[in-house]
Amino acid sequence: MTTxxxxxxxxxxxxxxxxxxxxALTAGCLILAxxxxxxxxxVVQAIPAFVAPAADIQGGQGFAAxxxxxxxxxxxxxxxxxxxxxxxxxxxxxxxxxYAPRRLASGLGYVIDLLAAIPSVVYGAWGAAFLAKEIAPxxxxxxxxxxxxxxxxxxASATGKTILTAGVVLSVMVLPIITSLSREIFLxxxxxxxxxxxxxxxxxxxxxxxxxxPFGRPGIIxxxxxGLGRALGETMAVALVLSSGVLTASLIQSGNQTIAAEIALxxxxxxxxxxxxxxxxxxxxxVITLAVNMVARWIITKHKEFSGAN
Amino acid sequence: xxxxxxxxxxxxALTKGQLPSYAPYVVLAVALVLGAAILALIGFNVFGWGxxxxxxxxxxxxxxxxxxxxxxxxxxxxxxxxxxxxFLVALLPLVSVIWTVLVNGIPGxxxxxxxxxxxxxxxxxxxxxxxxxxxxxxxxxxxxxxxxVQITLLxxxxxxxxxxxxxxxxxxxxxxxPLARAITFFVDVMTGIPSIVAGLFAAAFFFAVVGPGTKxxxxxxxxxxxxxxxxxxxxxxxxxxxxxxxxxEAAYALGVRKWRTILKVVIPTAISGIASGVTLAIARxxxxxxxxxxxxxxxxxxxxxxxxxWMASLxxxxxxxxxxxxxxxxxxxxxxxAWGAAxxxxxxxxxxxxxxxxxxxxxxxxxxR
Numbered sequence: 001m002t003t004x005x006x007x008x009x010x011x012x013x014x015x016x017x018x019x020x021x022x023x024a025l026t027a028g029c030l031i032l033a034x035x036x037x038x039x040x041x042x043v044v045q046a047i048p049a050f051v052a053p054a055a056d057i058q059g060g061q062g063f064a065a066x067x068x069x070x071x072x073x074x075x076x077x078x079x080x081x082x083x084x085x086x087x088x089x090x091x092x093x094x095x096x097x098x099y100a101p102r103r104l105a106s107g108l109g110y111v112i113d114l115l116a117a118i119p120s121v122v123y124g125a126w127g128a129a130f131l132a133k134e135i136a137p138x139x140x141x142x143x144x145x146x147x148x149x150x151x152x153x154x155x156a157s158a159t160g161k162t163i164l165t166a167g168v169v170l171s172v173m174v175l176p177i178i179t180s181l182s183r184e185i186f187l188x189x190x191x192x193x194x195x196x197x198x199x200x201x202x203x204x205x206x207x208x209x210x211x212x213x214p215f216g217r218p219g220i221i222x223x224x225x226x227g228l229g230r231a232l233g234e235t236m237a238v239a240l241v242l243s244s245g246v247l248t249a250s251l252i253q254s255g256n257q258t259i260a261a262e263i264a265l266x267x268x269x270x271x272x273x274x275x276x277x278x279x280x281x282x283x284x285x286x287v288i289t290l291a292v293n294m295v296a297r298w299i300i301t302k303h304k305e306f307s308g309a310n
Numbered sequence: 311x312x313x314x315x316x317x318x319x320x321x322x323a324l325t326k327g328q329l330p331s332y333a334p335y336v337v338l339a340v341a342l343v344l345g346a347a348i349l350a351l352i353g354f355n356v357f358g359w360g361x362x363x364x365x366x367x368x369x370x371x372x373x374x375x376x377x378x379x380x381x382x383x384x385x386x387x388x389x390x391x392x393x394x395x396x397f398l399v400a401l402l403p404l405v406s407v408i409w410t411v412l413v414n415g416i417p418g419x420x421x422x423x424x425x426x427x428x429x430x431x432x433x434x435x436x437x438x439x440x441x442x443x444x445x446x447x448x449x450x451x452x453x454x455x456x457x458x459v460q461i462t463l464l465x466x467x468x469x470x471x472x473x474x475x476x477x478x479x480x481x482x483x484x485x486x487x488p489l490a491r492a493i494t495f496f497v498d499v500m501t502g503i504p505s506i507v508a509g510l511f512a513a514a515f516f517f518a519v520v521g522p523g524t525k526x527x528x529x530x531x532x533x534x535x536x537x538x539x540x541x542x543x544x545x546x547x548x549x550x551x552x553x554x555x556x557x558x559e560a561a562y563a564l565g566v567r568k569w570r571t572i573l574k575v576v577i578p579t580a581i582s583g584i585a586s587g588v589t590l591a592i593a594r595x596x597x598x599x600x601x602x603x604x605x606x607x608x609x610x611x612x613x614x615x616x617x618x619x620w621m622a623s624l625x626x627x628x629x630x631x632x633x634x635x636x637x638x639x640x641x642x643x644x645x646x647x648a649w650g651a652a653x654x655x656x657x658x659x660x661x662x663x664x665x666x667x668x669x670x671x672x673x674x675x676x677x678x679r
Contacts, residue, residue, distance in 0.1 A: 020569035021483055027475030028484075028493045031543070034536060035496050038503065038511040045514040091396025099393050108397070115404050117659055119597025120505075121625045122652045125632055126407045129414070129645075172403040179400070203382055205389035226502065233504020235600035236625075240632060260506045260600065267510075267604045271523075282510040286503070293502035297495065 038286070046280035048273060056273055066277065067284055069247035073163065073256040074285070077238060078231035080167025080251070081174055086224055088171075089178035096179075097186040098208060109183065116176035124240030127169035128161065132241060135168070136160030139252040153250040161243040164251040166258075169237040174227035181226065185219030186212055218299055225296030229289045235260035259285040329378055334371060341367035364395060411652050418650020421447055425654070428453035429622075430611035434637030437644065447643040449636070451651045453612040454627035457527060458658075460616045461606065461623055462596050464531035465538055470588055472535075473542025480543070481550040482572055500540040508536040509601030516605075525607040527616035530623070533601035538591050545587025549580040582673035586666040593662035597655060599625035624655045 054062030096109050136158060143154030156162075189212045197207040213220075238261040248255030263278050263285075270278055345363030349355070368391040376384035418424060432449035440447045476493065484490030512533035516524040553576050561571040577584070607620035608630050628648045635644035 014567075016569045017567050020572070021479075024475045024479035024483055027472045028479040028489065030472055031476055031493060031500070031539060032496055034539070035500055037515065038507070038536065041511055041514040041518060042507070044518065088396045088399055091393045092400045095393045095397040099390065100397075111404070112400060114663075115400070117593060117663055118404075118407055119599070119625060119655055119659060121597065121599040121628050122407065122411060122656060124599075125628060125648065125652055126410050128632065130406065130410045175400060203386035205386040206382070208389070229502040229504075233502075233506065235504070235506045236629065239600075240629065260504060263506050263510065264600050264603055267513075268607060275517075275522075279510055279514055282507050286507045289502055289504050289507070290499060293499050296502075297498045301495075 042279060042283040042286060045276055046283045048276040049280035052273055052276075057277055058274065063277065063280060067259075067281060070257045070259050070262050070281065071284065071288075072247055074232055074258040074260070074288075076251070076256060077163055077167050077170060077242075077258050078228055080164060081170035081231040082224060082228055084168060084171035085175045085178055085227060089175050089223075089227075090182055090220060092175070092179045093182035093186055094208060094212070097183050098204070098212065109180070112176055112179050115172065116180075120173065120234060120236040121240070123169055123173055124236040124238075127165060127237060127241040131169065132160035132162075132165050134160075135165055139164070142252055150249045151251045153253070156252045157243070157254045159243065159254070161241060162252050162254055163242055163248075163256040166238045166242045167251075169241055170231045170234055173234060173237060174231050177230055178223045178227040181223035182216065182220050185216040185223070189215045218302070222296040222299040225292055225299070229292045229296065232289050232292065233260055233285060235264045239264045327379060328383075329375055333374065337370040337374065338363075338367055341370055364398075367391070368395070408656075411649065411656055414645070414649035415653025418447075418646040418648075419653050421450075421646075421650070423448075424450040424647075424650055425455070426450060426452055428610065428612045429627075429636075432610070432636060434639075437635075437637035437642075438640050440643050441637075441640040447646055449643075449647060451624065451627060451647070451654060453609060454622040454624045454651060455654070456612055456614065457606070457609070457621040457623040458596060458625075460614075461527045461530045461534065461602065461621065462592060464528060464616055465534035465595060466588070466592055468531060468535040469538040469542050469591070473539045473591075474546050474584065476539075476543045477546035477550055478572060480547050482568070482576070497540045497543045500536070501544070503536065504600075505537055505598050506600035506604065509533045509604040511536060512601070512605050525605060525620055526618055527606050527613070527621040530602045530606040530621070531616065533605045534595045534598060537598065537601065538595050541591040541594060542588055545590065546580075546584050549583030549587065550576060552583075553579045582670050585673065586670035589662055589666035589669060593659050593666070596662065597625055597659055599629055602626050603629065624651050624658075627651050628655070 049057065049063055052063075054060070054065075057063050057066050059066050092112060096105050096112070100108055136156070139156035139160060139162065142152045143156040146152040147154045193211040193215065194207055197211045198204075202210060238258045242256065242258075242261065243254040244257040244261065244265070245255035247257075259281050263282055266274070267278050341363045342359075344366050345359050346354075348362055349359045352358075368388065371391065372384050372388045375387045427448070427450035429449045430453070436448050439445065476497070480490050480493060484493075509530075512529050513525075515532070516529045557575050557579060558571055561575045562568075566574070602623045603626050606623065606626070608626050609620040609622045613619050613621050628651045631644045631648035631651070635641035637643065
């Protein structure tokens with residue numbers, strides 16, 4: 001849509017053109033301003049927590065001592081979610097793209113997308129009321145049989161409200177994200193590569209291993225990174241499911257806490273410096289997720305340039 | 311002679327060394343029976359039966375295939391079983407969540423007055439009485455429904471113009487300039503902002519501008535807009551991109567100005583996709599809890615003013631009823647209300663998703679040429 005002499009000529013409607021393009025440009029810039037504003041206002045409100053004397057911060061040992069355990073807790077919960085969700089999500093994506101009958105495929109994809117439509121608070125309620133109760137006997141078994149591993153050290157929580165349960169709920173929530181992105185990538189596999197593999201006598205699995213997965217690897221990686229971003233920032237699943245506490249190595253005891261849940265549980269009643277501390281914690285979460293998402297998007301963009309040749 | 315030789319081989323040479331077509335069904339039947347037998351020994355339940363049978367089925371089919379067809383085919387069968395298994399595993403939580411919400415939510419939602427009353431005046435004493443004397447559980451979600459509708463509506467009013475105009479800038483004016491590329495990149499980054507950080511941003515912004523402790527529905531709407539704008543931009547951008555260039559060129563050729571071309575030609579062509587994208591964006595933010603929790607507080611009575619006072623919403627209602635039951639000694643009534651609200655919320659979200667599909671189908675431009 002290059003401007004030509006006809007559309008730039010004098011006449012009725014020229015102001016309309018200017019106003020409209022100006023509005024569009026303003027809206028675009030507003031988005032950049034908002035993102036910048038998110039960072040700026042978080043920083044401004046967080047500074048008091050960074051400069052406050054150590055004794056005034058919750059825990060009495062300064063901001064770093066306060067934030068480290070919950071950063072680790074956040075990473076642990078997100079890691080559990082990814083370890084569970086990634087293989088299942090890749091399996092589901094392969095099922096929809098290469099195994100399911102063509103006619104059913106889009107319908108099945110929609111069913112998986114329904115998982116993403118369910119509000120997070122409902123997942124939290126489900127995890128707390130149903131999953132934790134059902135999964136608790138399994139933790140007893142883990143504690144009795146694999147208790148020598150530090151992560152499964154007993155005694156297991158009787159209510160099942162542990163970081164592992166929270167991780168399982170998170171894995172359900174990130175599953176549709178990883179699935180839909182991987183599915184897109186798998187469907188883009190060059191048909192000729194697939195057919196060549198099959199023509200050479202490869203079984204369906206060998207074809208997937210030789211043609212689909214190598215082609216989709218960058219896509220899978222970025223999908224997992226985006227899932228990680230979601231798992232890191234997810235609040236309700238953890239706030240409702242986990243009975244939080246200090247940083248614990250064992251995944252099947254109550255304890256641990258994530259940044260998002262810490263904010264959600266404490267912010268409504270917080271006042272004074274506590275508000276600044278929680279906003280500072282939010283800033284830390286923002287920086288972590290921003291980094292993860294930017295790397296993921298960078299991988300996708302880099303991949304796009306190459307896939308154009310196919 | 312060869313002509314008279316009896317045909318002893320029943321199967322063609324082409325299918326030799328392959329499992330018969332009925333093999334999976336045989337293995338499945340055997341696995342189901344064996345699974346039931348094993349489960350009968352250690353205590354029967356349907357879930358365990360399914361898991362044990364699935365494992366037996368996979369092992370049986372792979373072993374049989376390994377003997378008859380060789381290792382490569384066996385590996386293929388194993389992969390097929392795992393992939394199908396992954397899909398079934400993914401369905402489990404979906405079925406379980408919907409089932410749990412239905413079973414727990416229906417008693418709440420059929421209580422008379424649940425949708426029409428607020429929690430104003432409902433105290434722990436009343437809840438205790440409801441449990442002890444078996445009377446009906448008082449209180450409802452009306453105030454939360456009002457809050458959810460108002461906050462979401464205000465968020466939509468903020469997000470749609472900004473999001474749509476940005477999409478128009480990217481598609482019609484951007485021309486792949488550095489600014490357009492920066493906006494595209496940061497919109498992508500914005501989709502990854504954790505919802506609670508969006509809430510904190512809105513809270514921090516209003517704390518700084520209006521005064522510390524400002525919590526109203528409007529703050530929550532701003533928080534939701536931060537989450538909603540990138541979704542609207544992305545979906546509208548996709549829809550504007552697929553409007554054929556010939557339509558624009560035809561309009562230009564008739565001497566129509568660019569802004570009128572966009573308003574009268576481009577947007578009407580893409581309106582079905584844009585509308586369904588906006589509906590999906592609403593469905594996404596209507597269930598957000600964390601940002602509302604830190605920006606709107608929670609109220610127990612009806613607040614019709616989105617710009618003043620604390621405001622309840624369905625998600626925060628569910629959250630507070632579960633975490634802080636109205637009567638700490640008898641959480642039953644609170645649980646019932648929470649699940650009822652969860653059912654209402656899920657129905658809302660599903661209706662919005664359905665509406666998005668219908669809009670896309672009904673208003674789709676006629677494809678015939």
